[in-house]
Amino acid sequence: MKNTDNKGKVFLFNTLSKRKELFKPITPDHVGLYVCGPTVYGEPHLGHARPAVTFDVVFRYLTHIGYKVRYVRNITDVGHLEHDADEGEDKIAKKARLEQLEPMEVAQYYMDSYHKAMDALNVKGPSIEPRASGHIIEQIEMVQKILDAGYAYVSEGSVYFDVEKFDKDFGYGKLSGRVLAELIANTRELDGQSEKRNPADFALWKKAAPEHIMRWNSPWSVGFPGWHIECTAMSTKYLGEQFDIHGGGMDLLFPHHESEVCQSTVANGKSSVRYWMHNNMITIEGQKMGKSLGNFITLNEFFTGSHPKLEKAYSPMTIRYFVLQASYRGTVDFSNAALQSAEKGLEKLYAAERHLDSLKAGATSTENIEALQERCYEAMNDDFNTPKVIAELFDAVRIINAVKDGHATLTAEDIELLKTTFRTFFFDILGIKPELAQGDTREHDALDKAMQLVLEMRKTAKAEKNWALSDKIRDDLNAAGIVVKDTKDGAEWSLA
């Protein structure tokens, strides 16, 4: 099966219809993909890893099967309130004052931090990574468009979207299933609501309070853009008035994405997104991750094991693999037990991959590699079913070991196909990083030669039944991070 044979066979779960739909891009062979990126006001954590990895795989797979994908993932670096803050204070501005830094310095710092963590997770950079602060003009223009269309109003220097009017003309809540009347009924009376005609209205532009540092000029006031407008403005700019896939976390479904639907419908004359995809949340030992719960774990803490909840450090690839072992639409619970079992499974896959190059061809094949490859593609085509793909890879592991041990045979052709299939899905599509980065091979070759020498000496010791020496060699190497295993064909080594 050729990779491009799968173009036109991908089904994805569309939040809009709540079912799997055949994916058809607007422009043949091209895909526009927009994903809500991080707000850069704090250290990257697990909540950032999930959508990043999920849509990284979407990006990788669609690219692999031959689509030209423009992947846009934004950086939110303006205009967001501190959680639980009484006053409407900008998250970034508040932190900046606390730390005596420029707001953009804070944003830059955490953006770099985010990028480093994403690199560690082997998450590919998007095609375009626009920053909200760099698109203030586009946002103002879009707010003006919405005002001109008559679906927004100015109040005390702020601009609000008229949800009631929108509901009457287009129907509100198509994406999230919210009913406007119920929303209003559930609204509590709070201060600062008087500017709005309707509690369900949302801000397109906010007038900045005097102490608010992040501020820009606009026709209405010195202020900052409302949260939802940046995604609409930037997705329109880079992907057009209508584009294929919009992704993000399920927590963004309402009100963020619902508001985006409102904005683009009015500003562009149509709802811009064809397929909405939402990844589910992550939990820590069954609980929501939150600062107040004491289970808020940053990615760096995971990589180094420096959090009381963690029994040990977990490598970035363990975390990536763990995330992909569950389907993106279900919650993922992080527990030490689950993480450690994932770690072992991943190690088994790595080990099998190492053995791939030493497989010896036979005259016939006792295993059907083509069918295996096909099942991998089918799994990916079925709403990116990465757990299924991983299960298939373990079937490949079984085959690799069987051939290695002589319980099964493969033709040279099938071995090639097995290699390609395994490496394509393991490395290219699931995005697991090869153990050896390119460029490390010289060092590795040198180490391998040295190791062959050591193992030869150990073999001699074993032949002389000098167990003390052979065990000492093994134990000392182990302590140095090198694992030695005796197999039928002699000893082999790997880095722990």
Add this chain to the structure above:
RNA sequence: GGUCUCGUGGCCGAGUGGUUAGGUACCGGUCUGCAAAACCGUUGACUCCAGUUCGAAUCUGGACGAGACCUCCA
């Protein structure tokens, strides 16, 4: 209370109306000086209650339970 996701073996997790998911753990075996790995095999599940059906973990309804979101705002 509303909207939405979900409830599978010790743990993690796929899944189709009737046929082994897979990983990990456990147990037995092969191999081994020992260890590890690998291989073979066994055990083990579908929250509960109704209904549809020849047959449901898979469809429908209800109950119970979990999570996310539900003024502004991430």
